[in-house]
Each structure stands twice: as C-alpha cells, then as structure tokens.
Amino acid sequence: MDEEGGEAVGKPLQDVTVVDVTANIAGPSVTMILGDLGAEVIKVERPGRGDDARGMGPHIGGESCYFLNINRNKKSVAIDIRTPQGRDLMYRLIEQADVFVENFRYGKAEQLGFGYERLKQLNPSLVYCTISAYGQAGPEREKPGYDGLLQARTGIMTVTGAPGGPSVRAGVSILDQGSALWAAVGVLAALYERRSTGKGQRVTASLFETGLSWVGYHLLAYLATGQEPEKMGAGHAAFAPYDAYPTADEELLIGISNDNLFAKLAAALGKEEWLADERYATNLSRVRHRKELDREIIRILQTRTSAEWLERLSAAGVPCSRVTRIGSLLDDPQVEAVGMLQEVEHPTLGNVRLPRLPVQLSESAVGITSSPPLLGQHTEEVLAERLGLTQEQMERLKEQRIIQTQPETSMAQQQK
Numbered sequence: 001m002d003e004e005g006g007e008a009v010g011k012p013l014q015d016v017t018v019v020d021v022t023a024n025i026a027g028p029s030v031t032m033i034l035g036d037l038g039a040e041v042i043k044v045e046r047p048g049r050g051d052d053a054r055g056m057g058p059h060i061g062g063e064s065c066y067f068l069n070i071n072r073n074k075k076s077v078a079i080d081i082r083t084p085q086g087r088d089l090m091y092r093l094i095e096q097a098d099v100f101v102e103n104f105r106y107g108k109a110e111q112l113g114f115g116y117e118r119l120k121q122l123n124p125s126l127v128y129c130t131i132s133a134y135g136q137a138g139p140e141r142e143k144p145g146y147d148g149l150l151q152a153r154t155g156i157m158t159v160t161g162a163p164g165g166p167s168v169r170a171g172v173s174i175l176d177q178g179s180a181l182w183a184a185v186g187v188l189a190a191l192y193e194r195r196s197t198g199k200g201q202r203v204t205a206s207l208f209e210t211g212l213s214w215v216g217y218h219l220l221a222y223l224a225t226g227q228e229p230e231k232m233g234a235g236h237a238a239f240a241p242y243d244a245y246p247t248a249d250e251e252l253l254i255g256i257s258n259d260n261l262f263a264k265l266a267a268a269l270g271k272e273e274w275l276a277d278e279r280y281a282t283n284l285s286r287v288r289h290r291k292e293l294d295r296e297i298i299r300i301l302q303t304r305t306s307a308e309w310l311e312r313l314s315a316a317g318v319p320c321s322r323v324t325r326i327g328s329l330l331d332d333p334q335v336e337a338v339g340m341l342q343e344v345e346h347p348t349l350g351n352v353r354l355p356r357l358p359v360q361l362s363e364s365a366v367g368i369t370s371s372p373p374l375l376g377q378h379t380e381e382v383l384a385e386r387l388g389l390t391q392e393q394m395e396r397l398k399e400q401r402i403i404q405t406q407p408e409t410s411m412a413q414q415q416k
C-alpha cells in the first residue's frame with residue numbers, strides 16, 4: 001500500500017542498480033535523479049573522507065547542506081578503490097550493475113582501472129556515464145572546472161548582472177545541476193535502447209556543453225546582429241517592459257511579452273494613453289525606448305507597496321511576482337501545495353525537509369524514500385548482500401583500511 005492507503009505504486013527505475021563514484025555537485029546530482037526515480041544507488045566513497053561535499057559548509061548538526069541536498073536515496077559504501085582488493089570489490093559490484101557514473105578528471109578513470117573500455121569488457125550491458133568540466137575532446141579536456149569557472153568560460157557571466165556592472169555568476173549551480181539533468185536524460189535513453197539491443201553504451205555530458213546550450217539564444221542573436229549581448233539585470237533583451245521594479249517597499253518583477261499584456265498593464269497603471277504613444281505601441285518600439293518606459297513605470301510603482309500592486313496587477317491579468325526571499329519559501333503556501341519539500345528521517349538529524357525532484361508521474365512513484373547516508377553506512381549491508389562477504393572477511397578488510405563501515409561521528413565533527 002502507498003502512504004495514502006491506495007494500491008502500491010512502483011518506481012520507474014526500481015530494477016536498476018547504479019554504482020556511483022562521483023563527488024561534489026554535478027555527478028551526485030545525476031545519481032540523485034536516478035535514485036529518486038527508484039534506482040538502487042550504491043555510492044562508493046573514500047574511507048575517512050568520503051565525498052568532498054561532506055566537508056562543504058554550512059552544516060546542520062554536523063552534516064553538510066550541500067551533501068544533504070543531493071545524496072538522498074543512496075547507500076554509502078566506503079571502499080579504497082586505489083588498492084587491488086578495493087578494485088576487485090568494485091569490479092564485482094560493477095558486474096552486477098546496470099549503470100556506472102563517474103566524474104573523474106580526464107584520464108583518471110582509466111588510470112584507476114575503471115575506464116569505459118575496461119568496464120565494457122567486464123559488463124557489456126553496462127551504461128557508463130561520464131560527466132566532466134570541458135568534455136571528452138579538445139585542448140581543454142584535461143582542465144579541472146567548477147560551476148563558476150564554466151559560467152565564465154561559456155559566456156553566461158557576460159550576460160548576467162546589472163547593466164554596466166561587473167559580470168556575476170548565477171546564484172545557483174546552473175551548470176552543475178543542468179549538466180546532471182542532461183546526463184540523466186542520456187542514461188535513461190541508453191537504458192531504453194538497451195531493452196532492444198541488450199548492449200550498454202557510454203553517455204557523456206559536460207558543464208561546457210551545457211553552458212553553450214544555455215546561451216544558444218545569445219549565440220544566434222550575435223550571428224544575426226554582430227553585436228555582443230548586454231547585461232540586462234532582471235530584464236529581457238527581447239521584451240519590454242520586463243524587469244524587477246522598485247515599489248514603495250519591495251521589488252516586483254513584471255514580465256510583458258506581447259502587446260495584449262502591455263494593454264492590460266497600461267490599464268492597471270492608469271496609463272491607457274501609452275497605447276497611442278508610438279514609442280510604446282508595439283513590443284519592438286518598447287524595446288527601443290525601454291529606458292523611458294521603465295522610468296515612467298518606476299515613478300508609478302513607487303506610490304504603492306508591492307502587496308498592493310501584486311493584487312492589482314494580478315487581478316488585471318498582468319504577469320508579475322514579488323521578488324521572493326529564500327527564507328520565505330519554507331512556509332510558502334504554493335510550495336506546500338505542490339509538495340516540493342519532503343520530510344525524511346535522518347540517522348543523526350531527525351526529520352529534515354529536502355526539495356524533491358521537480359517532476360511527478362501519475363502512475364509511478366517518484367520521490368525521497370531514504371535520507372542522505374552517513375559515510376560507510378551501508379558498507380556491510382551491500383558487501384554482504386551483493387558480494388556474499390562474511391563478517392570475518394569484512395573485519396579483515398576494515399583492519400587493512402580497504403573498507404570503512406558507518407562512522408561514529410560525522411565528517412564535520414571529524415574535521416573539528
């Protein structure tokens with residue numbers, strides 16, 4: 001039975017096993033998606049340190065917010081894969097797996113004995129996923145990279161920020177998690193293809209390629225005009241008025257994408273005469289006279305509070321939104337209505353709320369069923385159930401520091 005007392009609902013990937021050797025943000029985000037869709041994700045971490053994200057602050061009760069956000073629905077198995085014994089344990093796990101996900105620097109997987117060609121021989125049906133910074137070809141393929149670096153490299157930062165101001169990075173990891181999304185799409189496509197061929201294949205995605213796809217509109221606009229795009233703040237180069245405007249208290253974002261919506265805005269602001277003004281009659285003319293129009297809108301909006309304008313503009317059918325602070329989202333009725341924050345019990349933190357995947361299926365279960373694991377929390381369980389290791393064998397491996405079982409303290413506590 002499900003939580004609401006209806007018939008039990010299966011998860012789309014409930015028969016899929018994933019071996020995950022990724023760390024930080026992009027790679028673990030791939031396996032988070034697969035885990036939320038029902039796959040069994042065996043997260044292999046380094047004994048002692050684990051995923052680097054465990055040490056990223058801030059922390060809640062000694063657990064990293066970064067780690068908690070993207071590592072639910074996984075089993076943590078701590079194995080030193082640099083040792084012959086650890087590598088052998090990994091091979092045995094991979095032989096039974098459907099998917100292998102890695103985000104090592106270029107060439108590192110091959111050095112460790114986990115390159116695509118090696119694992120393809122070991123398990124021909126394996127879907128092998130690589131997520132990297134710059135891709136698998138070209139002069140920069142060996143360079144390390146992080147979200148901010150790739151936002152700079154792909155031009156995203158040059159179109160982000162206030163007009164005339166410095167280039168800034170987007171405030172969320174759009175390339176880490178965007179690349180993870182494309183990698184997950186690739187894995188799902190490869191699993192679907194395998195149903196008819198019986199063969200696995202390699203799936204690759206990178207922050208560089210994702211960044212280039214995100215700036216696609218700007219690339220085409222440059223080809224059309226030969227002009228570099230300018231920073232627009234909260235504005236939009238193709239539409240006007242479209243920006244975050246100050247009111248008597250807070251900012252309000254108004255987005256007008258056609259002439260019909262502009263007519264509704266003009267009426268709501270008591271400025272119907274704008275419709276006969278040749279500067280504002282069409283979207284193209286409004287874009288050309290954006291600055292004059294924005295000044296007039298700001299002058300009017302500053303006479304009332306954001307709440308008053310939100311009510312008035314919404315009633316008139318004008319697309320608008322208060323510029324919401326992060327903290328207020330936790331008790332937002334719309335957030336609650338769509339069920340975006342799911343509560344799960346953590347072994348040391350008690351109940352924690354985590355954002356679920358932003359997708360739901362009408363006939364399948366998608367969601368968070370287990371909390372982000374402690375380092376090595378599932379080592380004994382996985383090695384016993386999947387590889388048949390005895391307690392005595394695991395004790396010897398622990399003595400040799402090849403594996404680690406559940407620690408007594410969190411990563412943050414160990415670092416203090």
